[in-house]
Amino acid sequence: MSDAAILSAPARRRGASGEAITAWALGLPAVLAYLVLLLLPTLAAILLAFTDYELGAPAFAWIGLGNFTELLGDRGFAQALRNTIFYVAVVTPGSILGALAIALLIEAGTRGRTLFRAVFFLPVVSLTVAMASAWQYLLHPSIGPLNAVLRQVGIAGPAWLSSSDTVMWSLAAIGIWENLGFNLVLFLAGLTAIPRELYAAAEVDGAPSAWERFRLVTWPMLGPTTLFVLTITMIRSVRVFDTVKVLTQGGPNKASEVLLHAMYLEGFTYFRLGYSAAITLVFLAIVLALMWLQTRVLDKRVHYG
Amino acid sequence: MTESVTGIVVENATRNFAGQQVLKGVSLAVAAGEFVALVGPSGCGKSTLMRLIAGIDRPDSGRILINGRDVTTLRPAARDVAMVFQSYALYPHLTVAENIAVPLAMRRMSAAQRLPLLGRFWPGSQARRRGIREEVGSAALALGLGSLLDRRPAQLSGGQRQRVALARAIVRHPAAFLMDEPLSNLDAALRVHTRREIVEIHRRAGAATLYVTHDQAEALTMADRVAVMQAGQILQVASPRAIYADPDDLRVATFIGSPRINTLPAEIDGHGLARVAGFPTGVRLCGAERVTGAATLALRPEDLFLADGGIPATAEGLEFLGESLLLHARHVGTGTALVLRLPPELVPDLPPGSRVTLGFDPGRALLFDAQGRRLRDTAVVPEPSLV
Incomplete structure (x- = not known):
């Protein structure tokens, strides 16, 4: 040895x-x-982002902040930014609260957990482009089942995807449907990790209702999960692209233009790669800011070390 | 009749899980101010019984009374019980003070007053908050947590967390105090120290206390009475001394005591004389209990000694424990393993394999029938008729 x-x-x-x-x-x-x-x-x-490079152009020039000053005055870009913020503001709370509510219901139930989990997770594993066609049919103003149902109760349904009043709401609804399953699975995992004894303690300590037990045990114990779900959902919804590309192409009249679709149009339809790169940087800045928010601000409030 | 009894009363409680009967008609009474330890091996149903009393689970049949009130169908909050969990079950996002305050806040403040920020401004909230703060302070002081009130559970040691769990239980002065293996997550030295503290807390609080443990040393040292549970049944409830020296059942005798009690297969003849492998033991069954045939003779390790004549055995090894010495031996007639606790200075050098003869005082021998029931009506046969 x-x-x-x-x-x-x-x-x-x-x-x-x-x-x-x-x-x-x-x-x-x-x-x-x-x-x-x-x-x-x-x-x-x-x-x-600091050049005027166009795809196929023989040369390019450094134009400094030229692209960014153009962005400031670009009403199409402003519209895209507004629409993206609207989309994030609807999809994030919608898919998080919806997923949490369904996760609590599944967790409280005794049967069918695997079935429900699979049903809600299906949109996550299916191809969004293919699913978008299904949505196109569902939301079709004349042959779509949704408006057919509305007609039965005497309401003339709007043209969901081609009216500028409803198009963002329709896209947001599809976004919620897309993100719900993913968040649901994360919440279910978070719920299973909560020690049963804490609920027993809450009951013995006199928590009078299911709501009080949720406030005393479930919500704080889900903190880290919720933070992760929040960040991931926001980043995923800032990135919204494929439903817009397939269903509306940003129309009608830029009413559903979003950040990544605007970038795609500039870069690959108009071949203005320099301008497109400037939009990409704005997008990158938003995503980095969200991540900073998670790690620096919220993380300290959900881990009880 | 039981309605007038204070403390905890369990009457004939049963509980099934997936067709398996975990509690088979358990009855138990813990008087106000009494400390009863419920001891048994893991899986015997003791934690299930505690959960029934706390109200976290409901019995399939039977009744539970607390201070004479039938609480069988009441929710835990309405039962006036407090419980200390094995894992302590502290709320990790709350400070020590907030953890201890939870049972008071839940009972005294309305939902609106408990709201995180707005609640402060609700009418009456300030006075109640002040009252709660004072009581939390005195409960924390009683457990030496005064300087830790602003810490979170993650910043505390195991022993400190355990005290917070105790403080949360006593702060409300409940009628019944339930503890589910509260010491099992502490290291050995702290465990012995905390035993005395828990007894002291119990004495001051004066509530009926039921203490679940699988550690017989905890049960014997802490409790006024010990309830021995096995396979969903309570076998015996008695004082620690009686449980040890006067067990009702062979299972109680073998569960309590370390090293385990020696059991020798015996037979009882027509005259009531108990013999071990033909050797007369000096124990005679008398009176009404006319049992003959197979039986068990049980002797505590300290009741056996080396003698010039007696039970023949082979020595197998010695264990020196300091104040005493354990002699492991094997009975020649039946091959039963035996343990003797002897004063170290009286033991000669016994190489393994040497022949010894073991004596005992027949007055201290315990006799059990073939089903393991204690045969109490025994007498010592006078020496002459032994042979």
Whole structure:
């Protein structure tokens, strides 16, 4: 035993640098992927945002903050930003509160947990583009089942996706439906992790109603889950694109234009890559701000260390 | 009749889980001011019984009374009980003071007054909050938590968390006090120390206390009476001394006491004489209990001694414990393992395999029938008729 220890001591010293090389070698694929797929494109986008580069153009010029000053005056962009904020403001509370309510109902029930979980999770695993076609049919003003039902009760349903009054609400409703299942599964996991004894203690301590037990135990214990769900839902809804692309293309008359769709239009329809990159940076700033909010501000209030 | 009894009364409670009867008609009474320990191996139903009394679970049949009031169907909040959980079940987002205040706030303040921010401005809220703060302060002081009131549970040690759980239970002065293995998560040294504290708290609070544990040392040292439970039944309820020295049932005798009581297969002849492998034991069954045939003779390790004549056995090993010494031996006639607790200075050097003969005072031997029921009506046969 001790002989072996003496013999291996110099070997270990020699191994120190070898160990570092091995570590770098093992980390290399991930480092490369990070550089090539994330860091370099981000840097490229940042650089592009300060140019007037157009796809296929032989040259480009540095125009400084030109793209950003143009953004400030661009009414289409302002509309896209407003619509995105509206979408986030409706989808985030809608899909979080809805998911929490359904998760509580499923958790309280005795049967069918797996079934309900699967049913609500289905939109998450299905292809949004394909599902969007189903929504197009459901919301169709003349042949859609929704308006058919409304007609039965004597209401003339609006043209959900082609009227500027209802289009954002319709998209938001689809967004809630899309995000609900994901949030639901997270909440169900969070609920299972709450110790049963805390509920027993709340009952013995005299919590008079289910609502009081929710306030005393469930809500605080779900804090970390809720924070995660909140951040993820906000980022997911800032990123809204495919339903808009498939269902409305930002119309009618830019009434459903959103950030990423505006970026897509500028970059890949009008080939103004520099301007498109500027929109991307605005998007990036919003997402980073949301993440900062999570880690710096809210995180301290939900972990009771 | 039981209606006039104060404290906790359980009458014939049964509880089934998935077709399995976990409680088989349990009856138990804990008088006001009494400390009863409910002890039994894991899975014997003791925690289930406690949950029935707390109201977290309901019995399938039977009744539960607290201070003479039938609470069988009442919710926990309406029962006037407090409970200390094995995991302490503290609210992690609340400070120590807020944790202790929960039972008072839930009872004395309206839902509107309890609201996080607006509640302060609700009429009457300030006075009640002040009253609660004072009572929380005195409960915390009683448990030495005065300097920790603003901490969160995660910042406390196991022993401190346990005190917070105790303070939360006593702050309301409940009629019944339930404790579910409160010491099992503490380290050994702290456990012994906290035992005395819990007894002291109980004495000051004066509530009927039911203490569930699987640790017989806790049960024997802390309780006024010990209830031994096994397989969904309470086998015996008696003082710690009686449980140890005068058990009703062979299962009680073997569960209580460490090392385990020695049990020797015996038979009782037509004259009521008990023999072990043909060897007369000096114990005779008399009176009404006319039992013959197979029986069990049980002897505590400290009731056996090395003698010149007696039960033949083979020594197998010695364990030195300081104040005493354990001799492991095997009975020659039946192959039963035996343990003797002996004063260390009286034990000669006994290499494994050496022959010994063991004596005992027949007056201290316990006799059980084939079903494990205690046969109490025994007498010591005078020496001459032994042979």
